[in-house]
Amino acid sequence: MAEQKVKLLGFWVSPFAYRVIWALKLKGIDYEYIEEDIFNKSPLLLQLNPIHKKVPVLIHGDRVISESYVIVQYIDETWPHCPLLPQDPYERAMARFWADFAETKLLNTAWLGLCARGAEREKAAKLAMEAVEKIEEVVKGKKLFGGESIGYLDICLGWISYWLPVWEEVGSMQIIDPIKFPATSSWMNTLLHHPVIGDNLPGRDAMIEYFQKRSKDIYESDWFKDIIRLHLHP
Amino acid sequence: MADEIVLLSIWPSMFGMRVRVALAEKGLKYEYKEEDLQNKSPLLLMMNPVHKKIPVLIHNGKPISESMIIVEYIDEVWNHKSPLLPTDPYQRAQARFWADYVDKKLYDIGKKIIWSIKGEEETGKKEFIECLKLLEGELGDNPYFGGENFGFVDVSLVTFSCWFHTYESYGNFSIETECPKLVAWTKRCLEKESVSSSLADPHKIHNFASGVRKRLGIE
Numbered sequence: 401m402a403e404q405k406v407k408l409l410g411f412w413v414s415p416f417a418y419r420v421i422w423a424l425k426l427k428g429i430d431y432e433y434i435e436e437d438i439f440n441k442s443p444l445l446l447q448l449n450p451i452h453k454k455v456p457v458l459i460h461g462d463r464v465i466s467e468s469y470v471i472v473q474y475i476d477e478t479w480p481h482c483p484l485l486p487q488d489p490y491e492r493a494m495a496r497f498w499a500d501f502a503e504t505k506l507l508n509t510a511w512l513g514l515c516a517r518g519a520e521r522e523k524a525a526k527l528a529m530e531a532v533e534k535i536e537e538v539v540k541g542k543k544l545f546g547g548e549s550i551g552y553l554d555i556c557l558g559w560i561s562y563w564l565p566v567w568e569e570v571g572s573m574q575i576i577d578p579i580k581f582p583a584t585s586s587w588m589n590t591l592l593h594h595p596v597i598g599d600n601l602p603g604r605d606a607m608i609e610y611f612q613k614r615s616k617d618i619y620e621s622d623w624f625k626d627i628i629r630l631h632l633h634p
Numbered sequence: 635m636a637d638e639i640v641l642l643s644i645w646p647s648m649f650g651m652r653v654r655v656a657l658a659e660k661g662l663k664y665e666y667k668e669e670d671l672q673n674k675s676p677l678l679l680m681m682n683p684v685h686k687k688i689p690v691l692i693h694n695g696k697p698i699s700e701s702m703i704i705v706e707y708i709d710e711v712w713n714h715k716s717p718l719l720p721t722d723p724y725q726r727a728q729a730r731f732w733a734d735y736v737d738k739k740l741y742d743i744g745k746k747i748i749w750s751i752k753g754e755e756e757t758g759k760k761e762f763i764e765c766l767k768l769l770e771g772e773l774g775d776n777p778y779f780g781g782e783n784f785g786f787v788d789v790s791l792v793t794f795s796c797w798f799h800t801y802e803s804y805g806n807f808s809i810e811t812e813c814p815k816l817v818a819w820t821k822r823c824l825e826k827e828s829v830s831s832s833l834a835d836p837h838k839i840h841n842f843a844s845g846v847r848k849r850l851g852i853e
Binding site for chain 1: 711
């Protein structure tokens with residue numbers, strides 16, 4: 401099974417797709433990358449992921465897997481060399497917990513901060529910083545979440561090292577203050593200098609341009625007001 | 635050395651019930667502590683300082699939070715009996731995908747029906763039925779989501795079934811009419827001791843929801 405052809409359906413600026421790219425590269429797995437235009441979804445995407453209609457989608461032989469952290473775990477279990485998740489069940493549970501935490505408490509709030517304006521942007525950024533405070537405690541004293549080598553949690557949180565500074569710049573917010581969060585800042589730096597991560601990132605200028613437009617489009621949309629109400633004024 | 639297992643939860647929580655089902659499937663003895671969410675115990679605040687939520691499993695003094703993370707932990711530690719996740723990586727991926735779907739969709743949509751978020755009851759009901767139908771489609775003709783055996787996705791979803799009567803009552807619809815195969819699956823699951831001993835009584839759940847609605851001023 402492991403030797404069957406691997407394809408990845410992704411979007412050039414998606415941090416979720418990059419989790420899968422990093423996992424595949426770390427394991428040395430060859431794959432074909434297929435770029436998807438998420439604003440004009442292809443019949444292929446709609447056929448492969450009819451439920452969420454999102455990237456990334458991994459195609460392995462005739463198997464189709466969606467949801468980035470489900471895909472990363474699938475990769476880890478199918479190609480068990482260079483393990484990403486720890487061996488110990490408690491450590492595995494902790495990795496899954498913090499991956500979920502960072503997704504719900506940091507990624508979502510930072511994204512809200514990027515797309516909101518004024519007081520709501522400030523509130524979202526403040527919530528994001530509170531999340532970083534907790535992550536700081538977890539990464540303190542470690543080179544990487546995975547110890548000496550990149551692990552599951554480094555991959556799931558890797559977007560913090562590159563996408564978050566872009567969102568901070570576009571959104572004129574500071575979420576990762578290197579003085580307040582030295583351990584997190586150091587981890588971000590370590591990650592970016594790792595060849596698999598550092599050599600596999602989208603272009604920064606293109607990202608800035610993309611997220612500037614995205615932020616404006618989302619802020620001006622009708623549905624964003626509901627998102628703000630749900631997440632910032634529950 | 636015997637394992638010391640403690641579960642912090644509240645009796646109506648479908649998330650806490652998932653952990654009870656998993657522990658029962660593995661035949662494990664544990665101490666159950668009922669929490670008061672209006673007056674959280676020092677133990678809960680110490681064991682889940684990040685979210686301050688239930689359920690929390692404390693295994694030999696070490697806490698684990700988030701119900702499906704707890705269930706997966708239980709499955710990995712006590713892997714000698716009643717496996718909840720299959721061994722094949724692709725089947726595991728499918729199970730994780732669907733458990734994630736239940737988590738992402740069902741609870742939040744269901745809230746629109748019960749806690750009457752203004753103007754969202756009808757859309758909530760429509761979305762809720764769509765979700766259940768999708769899940770029913772995934773079940774197909776299998777006895778369980780895990781195929782021949784009760785598994786990970788079954789655990790994630792079955793605990794919602796004791797809330798069905800409450801959703802139906804406030805949404806004014808019948809889940810059995812909309813999704814007969816799914817309701818048949820819930821009855822099949824309830825034949826299992828691990829499920830029937832872990833799920834709360836649907837009428838007690840309804841009374842509980844009614845009490846919360848009164849407190850929120852929507853009853």
